[in-house]
Amino acid sequence: MNLFSIAWKSIRQRLLSSSLTAFSVALGVMLMVSVLVIYGIMDRMFSQQTIAYQLIVGPKGSDLQLVLNTVYRVSAPLQNLPYLYYEELKKDPRVELAVPFCLGDATEKGGFPIVGTTEEYFEHPFTPGQEFQIKGKSFTDSFDAIIGSEVARTNAWDLGTQFQLIHGGAESHKHEEKFTVVAVLAPTGTPNDKTVFIHLNGFYAISGHDAPLKEAVKRWHEFSGKGTSDSEINAAAAEWAQKCGIPIEEPPHQPGEHHHHHKACDVQKEVTAILVNMKSVALAAMFNGEMKRGYKVQAVNPIIPMQQLMSSILGNVRTVLIVMTALIIIVSGVGIFVSIYNSMSDRRKEIAIMRALGAQRRTVFSIILAESILLCFGGGILGILLGHGLVFAAAPVVQEQTGLLINPFAFEGIEFILLPGLIALASLIGIVPGLAAYRTDVARALAD
Amino acid sequence: MSLELSNVLKTYREPDGNVLTVLDIERFQIASAEQVVLVGSSGGGKTSLLNIISGISTPDRGTVKIDGTEITRLPEVARDRFRAERIGFVFQTFNLLPAFSALENVLLGMSFSGKRVDSKRAAQLLERVGLGHRTSHRPSQLSVGEQQRVAVARALANQPSLLLADEPTANVDVKNQDLILDLIREACAESKVALLMVTHSPDVASRFPRVDRLENFNRAAVGAGAAR
Numbered sequence: 001m002n003l004f005s006i007a008w009k010s011i012r013q014r015l016l017s018s019s020l021t022a023f024s025v026a027l028g029v030m031l032m033v034s035v036l037v038i039y040g041i042m043d044r045m046f047s048q049q050t051i052a053y054q055l056i057v058g059p060k061g062s063d064l065q066l067v068l069n070t071v072y073r074v075s076a077p078l079q080n081l082p083y084l085y086y087e088e089l090k091k092d093p094r095v096e097l098a099v100p101f102c103l104g105d106a107t108e109k110g111g112f113p114i115v116g117t118t119e120e121y122f123e124h125p126f127t128p129g130q131e132f133q134i135k136g137k138s139f140t141d142s143f144d145a146i147i148g149s150e151v152a153r154t155n156a157w158d159l160g161t162q163f164q165l166i167h168g169g170a171e172s173h174k175h176e177e178k179f180t181v182v183a184v185l186a187p188t189g190t191p192n193d194k195t196v197f198i199h200l201n202g203f204y205a206i207s208g209h210d211a212p213l214k215e216a217v218k219r220w221h222e223f224s225g226k227g228t229s230d231s232e233i234n235a236a237a238a239e240w241a242q243k244c245g246i247p248i249e250e251p252p253h254q255p256g257e258h259h260h261h262h263k264a265c266d267v268q269k270e271v272t273a274i275l276v277n278m279k280s281v282a283l284a285a286m287f288n289g290e291m292k293r294g295y296k297v298q299a300v301n302p303i304i305p306m307q308q309l310m311s312s313i314l315g316n317v318r319t320v321l322i323v324m325t326a327l328i329i330i331v332s333g334v335g336i337f338v339s340i341y342n343s344m345s346d347r348r349k350e351i352a353i354m355r356a357l358g359a360q361r362r363t364v365f366s367i368i369l370a371e372s373i374l375l376c377f378g379g380g381i382l383g384i385l386l387g388h389g390l391v392f393a394a395a396p397v398v399q400e401q402t403g404l405l406i407n408p409f410a411f412e413g414i415e416f417i418l419l420p421g422l423i424a425l426a427s428l429i430g431i432v433p434g435l436a437a438y439r440t441d442v443a444r445a446l447a448d
Numbered sequence: 449m450s451l452e453l454s455n456v457l458k459t460y461r462e463p464d465g466n467v468l469t470v471l472d473i474e475r476f477q478i479a480s481a482e483q484v485v486l487v488g489s490s491g492g493g494k495t496s497l498l499n500i501i502s503g504i505s506t507p508d509r510g511t512v513k514i515d516g517t518e519i520t521r522l523p524e525v526a527r528d529r530f531r532a533e534r535i536g537f538v539f540q541t542f543n544l545l546p547a548f549s550a551l552e553n554v555l556l557g558m559s560f561s562g563k564r565v566d567s568k569r570a571a572q573l574l575e576r577v578g579l580g581h582r583t584s585h586r587p588s589q590l591s592v593g594e595q596q597r598v599a600v601a602r603a604l605a606n607q608p609s610l611l612l613a614d615e616p617t618a619n620v621d622v623k624n625q626d627l628i629l630d631l632i633r634e635a636c637a638e639s640k641v642a643l644l645m646v647t648h649s650p651d652v653a654s655r656f657p658r659v660d661r662l663e664n665f666n667r668a669a670v671g672a673g674a675a676r
Contacts, residue, residue: 001552001559013547353543356504357602358532358560360525443499446539 003363007370010350014343021332021339022379028329029383029418030390035321036412037391043310051190051275052125053099054284055299057081057089057291058273063298064305069103070273071302072191073113077103081297082220083269089276094283097124099275102203105165107196108174112151114165114196116203121275122146126188135159136183142201145179148193152184159184163196165206175206189407204264213237213248216268223296240267333425336375340368340433351437352445365434372430373423380422384415450610450642451478451501456510458496470496471507472667476660480609481640483633485653488662492669494646497662498612501644502535503527515609532561536603536641538632540615542595544587550574550598551583557605573601577631593624600632604639611636613645617652629655 011018051071058066061078069077083100090098102116119138125131134146136159147157157163161181167173179198187193211219217237221228226236241248244265276299278284284301291299351364392408458471470493478484488494499505501512503519512520514534519527531537544553554570574583577597579590587595596616603611613632617625629652636643645656653659663669 001555001565006556006559009545009547009552349543350545353539353545354556354560355528356502356531356537356539356543357557358528358606360528360560363560442504443496446499446504446543447495 003366003370004374007367007374010347010367010371011374014339017339017343018375021336022375022382024332024335025329025376025379025422026382026386028325028332029380029422030386031328032322032325032418033384033387033412033415034390034394035318035325036414037387037410039314039318039321040412041407041410042314051302052128052130053097053275053277053302054281055276055278055288056273056302057098057276057297057299060294060296060298063300064309066273066298066300067302067305070101070275071306073103073115073195077272080270080272081274082216082223083266083271084220085223085297086271086274087266089274094278094287095276096279097275097277099124100200100271101273101275102200102270103272104203105167105175105206107151107155108164108166109155110151111166112148112155112194112196114198114203116198116200118200121197122183122185124277126190126192130188132188132192133186134183135186136181138183139199140182141180142199142205143177143179144182144199144202146183146185146197147181148185148195148197149187150193151196152181157181157184177202177206204269211268211270213241213246213265213268216265220267240265329422329425332379333376333429336372336426337429337432340372340375340430341436344368344433344436347437348440348445349448351440352442355440355442356446361438364440365438368434368437369427369430372433373426376422376426376429377419380419384418450480450482450515451476451644452511452513453477453501454511454513456500456507456512458493458500458505458507469668471500473497473510473665474667476665478610478642478644481637481642482658483636483643483656484645484658484660485656486644486646486660486662487648487650487653488646488666488669490648492662493666494662495614497666498614498644498646501610502537502612503531528560529562532557533563533606534609536606536608536611538596538599538603538611538613538616540618542587542592542599542619544595544598544602546587549584549586550579550590550594550601553587553598554602554605557602561606563606570601570605573604574598576635577601591624593620593627596620596624596628597631600628600635604635604641607639608641610642610644613643615647615649616645617647617649625652 056066056070058070059079059081065076066078068074086098086100089095097120099120100117103113104116105114106112107114122132122134122138136146139146145163152158159181162178163181164178165175167175179202185192214233214237217240218228218233220226221233221236226232237248246265278287288299288301291297354364354367355361388411391410395408453473453476456471456473457469459467459469462468486494486497496505500507501514503522506520510520511518514530517530519530522530545556548556551567551570551574554573555565555567558565558570571580571583574580577600579594579597579601582590582594587598590598599616611632616632617628620628632643632645633655635641645652647653
């Protein structure tokens with residue numbers, strides 16, 4: 001019989017009070033595990049691991065907003081960048097990959113955001129080291145669409161499904177163009193799961209996604225520093241009109257009028273952002289610095305604003321939650337202390353019997369310590385199981401309510417220190433009742 | 449010689465500051481495998497004597513030798529180990545641990561000795577005391593007579609050279625008294641274990657070949673009368 005089996009017998013003898021004290025530890029640990037796991041999921045969602053691009057290039061403005069609407073597809077997009085700038089950037093010898101990203105509109109069913117992009121988006125990992133798994137084929141036609149797993153699940157869409165888009169989410173402005181699902185993405189645990197990707201050409205073919213020619217030429221000239229006088233704009237617009245085979249001024253649309261999709265001129269096209277990987281990290285940093293000096297374009301390392309957000313706001317929330325749950329565990333520990341300490345007066349005789357049978361002082365001390373450790377450890381294991389059970393049970397509900405994708409099997413590395421921490425706490429708790437056992441006056445206790 | 453006490457003095461300080469002498473023994477001996485019953489009035493210092501012999505308490509002066517080892521010179525840890533290995537204890541109130549089965553109570557006796565915990569031997573001992581069929585019963589599921597028999601098995605678990613029994617039949621009925629006395633005496637004789645049994649019952653004392661009255665060799669009892 002070892003110390004733990006002797007301690008276990010004692011725990012079983014006081015089953016109700018032992019179970020309740022261990023359960024209080026379990027509840028504390030359950031809360032801590034849930035907080036850790038959910039925070040870990042959020043941290044991963046909003047950090048480096050969510051996107052495998054060095055830079056997001058977009059118009060000047062809030063870097064956080066640019067990241068939020070490009071990566072997470074929440075918050076309103078900033079001003080757009082000219083498509084021609086994307087073309088220029090792509091040719092920059094320092095750039096390894098530049099993927100256009102146009103955010104706008106939503107699906108009629110489910111209200112999922114629409115992103116216009118190219119097939120390069122799917123050829124590049126969605127997070128470092130993780131490639132998209134695609135069921136179906138990549139873009140071949142302008143009206144092809146690739147949908148995220150959540151879109152497919154929620155809308156019950158599959159390959160071949162046709163759908164229409166709603167302009168800006170308002171149902172009264174349904175676009176006439178029909179897109180066809182050509183591929184469904186396997187779940188990624190990222191906002192891609194809740195996005196509908198359409199071919200960039202299809203995006204531009206939708207009316208309203210391009211500015212009137214003259215206005216677009218003016219904007220481009222302003223952006224690129226070319227002449228902006230009326231004569232210069234008119235001349236350039238005429239040139240573009242001829243090049244693209246479109247009239248300089250389109251007739252005004254009548255209310256309620258539907259029009260067919262059309263070929264847009266490059267100068268009219270705009271992108272919300274450009275996802276960029278430079279040929280080296282140093283070049284990315286250099287480019288980032290260049291953009292900071294300019295006043296039209298910003299290049300944002302997507303990790304930084306999110307990390308700032310996480311550490312400044314959510315980091316504090318996490319600390320508060322961890323401190324609170326740690327306090328709950330400590331209070332449970334005090335419960336264990338009270339339970340064991342109160343039992344000591346009843347157990348003086350038992351301890352004296354063990355001592356009379358030859359148990360040393362340190363042996364009875366260790367038995368009490370082992371009892372405390374078993375209660376904390378058992379409570380801790382139960383708490384970890386309950387915590388993960390809670391996350392498992394809550395994952396679909398949270399996903400349903402908030403759209404936050406939670407891996408029900410998520411495990412946090414920090415949990416590995418929970419059990420050693422509990423054992424340390426248990427050892428601390430066990431010291432005082434252990435010393436009471438250590439100091440038991442055997443002759444007197446046997447006589448009582 | 450199995451047990452030898454020389455010039456043992458044990459005093460207690462009372463709450464009012466007076467010093468009370470409980471034991472003052474010049475010499476007391478038990479030979480190997482000898483069976484001795486010690487008779488004395490209640491509060492006469494019998495239990496104090498057993499505590500000193502077993503090393504639970506230490507005398508103010510004097511020596512206690514068991515099988516040649518002067519346990520009064522040993523530090524507490526060594527005395528505990530010596531007690532676990534060489535001395536068996538049977539108490540008046542059995543003192544079985546309620547959370548443990550009969551077998552586990554016997555094993556518990558072994559586990560503090562540092563020797564291998566021998567379940568087979570523990571089961572054999574329970575068989576020997578007639579409880580082979582009740583090894584998994586807890587004390588609360590056993591009669592008082594059965595509980596005391598488990599206590600006897602536990603006391604013999606480590607093959608001691610000396611068995612101390614403190615009024616082991618005081619809490620059992622007459623039928624069980626005879627059974628337990630016979631059991632203890634037979635088991636000690638079989639294993640050549642010296643036995644020192646304390647009692648205030650003349651009936652129990654009459655069964656032993658050697659009966660010592662504590663008052664006869666404890667000088668503390670001659671004076672004002674011991675309180676313990």
